Amino acid sequence: MFIEIEPDSAIPIYLQLAQQIMEGIAREELAPETPLPSVRAFAADLSMNMHTVNKAYHYLEEKKMIEIIPKKGVFIHKDAVRSATAEEKIRMEEELRPILAEALCLQISREELAAMIEKMVREIREGSK
Amino acid sequence: MTIVLMISILVLLTGIQAFMPYLVRATEVFGIYVPEPYHQQKVLSRLKKNYSGLVLAGGLLAAVFYALAVNFLNVQEGQAVIWGVGLQLGLLTFSMALYFKNHLKVKKEKQEQGWVLGKKEKVIVDLQFRNDLEMVSGIAFLLPMLITIGLIALTLTVYSQLPEQIPVHWGADGKADRFSDKTIFSSISMLLILLIMQGLFYFINQARKTSGSKIRATQKVQSRKRELASRKYGSWLLFVTSVAVTLLLGSLQLSLIYPELGSSLWVMAMTIGFTILVLAVTAFYTIKVARLSASPAAGASDPDIIDADSDRYWKAGIFYVNKEDPSIMVEKRFGIGWTVNLGNPKSWMILFVPLAAILLIAFLI
Numbered sequence: 001m002f003i004e005i006e007p008d009s010a011i012p013i014y015l016q017l018a019q020q021i022m023e024g025i026a027r028e029e030l031a032p033e034t035p036l037p038s039v040r041a042f043a044a045d046l047s048m049n050m051h052t053v054n055k056a057y058h059y060l061e062e063k064k065m066i067e068i069i070p071k072k073g074v075f076i077h078k079d080a081v082r083s084a085t086a087e088e089k090i091r092m093e094e095e096l097r098p099i100l101a102e103a104l105c106l107q108i109s110r111e112e113l114a115a116m117i118e119k120m121v122r123e124i125r126e127g128s129k
Numbered sequence: 130m131t132i133v134l135m136i137s138i139l140v141l142l143t144g145i146q147a148f149m150p151y152l153v154r155a156t157e158v159f160g161i162y163v164p165e166p167y168h169q170q171k172v173l174s175r176l177k178k179n180y181s182g183l184v185l186a187g188g189l190l191a192a193v194f195y196a197l198a199v200n201f202l203n204v205q206e207g208q209a210v211i212w213g214v215g216l217q218l219g220l221l222t223f224s225m226a227l228y229f230k231n232h233l234k235v236k237k238e239k240q241e242q243g244w245v246l247g248k249k250e251k252v253i254v255d256l257q258f259r260n261d262l263e264m265v266s267g268i269a270f271l272l273p274m275l276i277t278i279g280l281i282a283l284t285l286t287v288y289s290q291l292p293e294q295i296p297v298h299w300g301a302d303g304k305a306d307r308f309s310d311k312t313i314f315s316s317i318s319m320l321l322i323l324l325i326m327q328g329l330f331y332f333i334n335q336a337r338k339t340s341g342s343k344i345r346a347t348q349k350v351q352s353r354k355r356e357l358a359s360r361k362y363g364s365w366l367l368f369v370t371s372v373a374v375t376l377l378l379g380s381l382q383l384s385l386i387y388p389e390l391g392s393s394l395w396v397m398a399m400t401i402g403f404t405i406l407v408l409a410v411t412a413f414y415t416i417k418v419a420r421l422s423a424s425p426a427a428g429a430s431d432p433d434i435i436d437a438d439s440d441r442y443w444k445a446g447i448f449y450v451n452k453e454d455p456s457i458m459v460e461k462r463f464g465i466g467w468t469v470n471l472g473n474p475k476s477w478m479i480l481f482v483p484l485a486a487i488l489l490i491a492f493l494i
Contacts, residue, residue: 044341
């Protein structure tokens with residue numbers, strides 16, 4: 001799977017990395033337990049600091065999307081695709097809240113929001129942008 | 130014989146230097162990143178042709194001049210070698226000067242025409258890249274080292290039977306022409322140098338395994354193939370070289386232990402065979418990689434997307450200095466093969482530790 005990073009984007013590079021890996025998991029292109037490149041190799045492929053990759057990996061590890069097994073490597077978490085726990089749902093709500101607030105300010109209707117979600121889910125599944 | 134060798138090296142060198150602009154990645158013109166579709170501009174193809182023509186003319190002229198001069202002026206063989214090497218160095222300097230002139234010209238052209246202005250830079254990483262990497266394993270590189278260690282043990286067990294004078298240098302005719310007094314150190318010094326070289330080959334191969342893949346944003350599939358090929362055939366080339374050096378120096382050492390094995394003719398045949406083998410594998414590598422470096426049919430890609438412009442890390446388009454990049458080795462922009470990332474302290478180790486060790490051995494014997 002190809003990851004495409006835009007160095008000049010407003011979104012930090014580590015987030016771009018993490019988000020694209022998560023999309024890969026969501027569309028099942030990255031199956032559970034698939035190995036990911038080592039931090040050093042990934043950073044070399046990006047010609048960027050290892051710190052950036054580390055940050056992305058830790059971000060995904062915190063979300064239980066990947067597993068970092070010392071001396072063995074980095075893998076997609078075996079439970080990466082799972083039913084959310086109550087805590088995870090609360091966290092999702094917290095993260096969605098400011099976005100919804102902004103949408104209310106911009107007077108985007110619920111129907112429009114629902115259509116947006118529909119469209120984005122389809123795009124993630126298809127792997128398009 | 131020496132003259133023929135000198136002339137063939139000069140001609141070969143001319144050929145390689147002259148066609149270099151066509152052997153490297155199509156989007157790297159004289160060490161400058163030129164995004165699609167600009168790399169097909171007339172200005173650039175004219176610069177390339179111009180460079181090739183001048184280098185070819187200069188090299189062939191030098192070869193003819195050399196052949197005539199050596200023939201008619203009755204130059205001694207030793208002198209002829211010095212002149213030959215001098216001409217080779219001269220040709221290299223000439224082509225590098227031309228390269229640099231064109232490098233600056235392309236750089237200026239890039240700025241003036243704004244080839245990267247307002248374009249969206251993209252860095253591509255393939256998560257499966259290293260699973261599809263087919264390189265010679267590190268263990269294979271350790272095997273020739275076992276042979277060397279075996280030869281060291283053999284030399285030390287028959288130490289008392291060795292001649293009092295140990296050859297340390299051979300002439301072009303395959304005869305030893307410099308000797309050193311027999312000590313335990315001088316009897317195995319050549320094998321120690323061999324061991325350092327084998328170790329270096331091992332580390333280079335390992336370093337290339339983690340070297341960053343440079344997948345182009347507009348030609349993902351093809352450039353990925355090219356990156357895989359340059360690593361695969363590069364590691365074959367490295368391995369063949371390691372085995373060939375082992376055979377060459379190992380047989381020289383055997384001829385020291387068993388003098389009846391080593392006629393000067395045999396030494397010369399081995400050396401020439403070694404040179405031809407390494408050159409042949411280098412040519413194979415170059416052709417395999419160059420084929421995938423050419424630009425495929427343009428137009429299919431999004432003209433607003435370019436690769437990350439890494440010109441600022443390439444000093445003069447030749448030296449790669451990037452402190453952020455953990456790669457130790459990277460592929461050259463203008464040239465066949467690989468160079469080191471001077472921004473990484475480990476690269477300096479690969480450069481200087483073996484060199485220092487070999488020099489130390491050379492001074493001690």
